[in-house]
Amino acid sequence: MNVGVCYADADRQLWLRMEMPDDSTVEQAIRYSGILERFPEIDLSVQKVGIFGKLVKLDAPVKEGDRIEIYRPITADPKTVRRRKIASDDDDDDD
Template identity: 70%
Template sequence: MNVGICYGDADRQTWMRIEVPGESTIEQAIALSGLLKQYPEIDLTVQKVGIFGKIAKLDTVVKDGDRVEIYRPIIADPKLVKRRKI
């Protein structure tokens, strides 16, 4: 199966397509991608993950063509940021 994996921090973004075995979970796909070595700050016990913008659990089975996303914590209140721009 072919799935996309994406993650970005403040300085760089990574998006890749990888082949995973059938019945792979989100957690397995992320491990196979190598992103955990490339971004050692990723902590899957804390950070949320999802597929195409919808939050999902690490044990969710991915489907061919899915885009797995690892989300960073929000560091600023979006309401405050919007007010500062006005």
């Protein structure tokens, strides 16, 4: 079956497509893809993975055409960043 594995860091993105046996898991596909060698910072024991934007476990089975995604940790709380931006925009209105 044909599946893809993708990952992006701050500088580059990679989407690899490959053929896998029908009974493959997410983890098997990730390891087979070679993406862990290209991005040694990936730690599957910590980082979350998904298929088409939906979180899955490493032992989840993959299906024909699946896009397996490896997610980077969030480095900033989106709510806090938004609040700071709104507060900053409000400060600009005083001019």
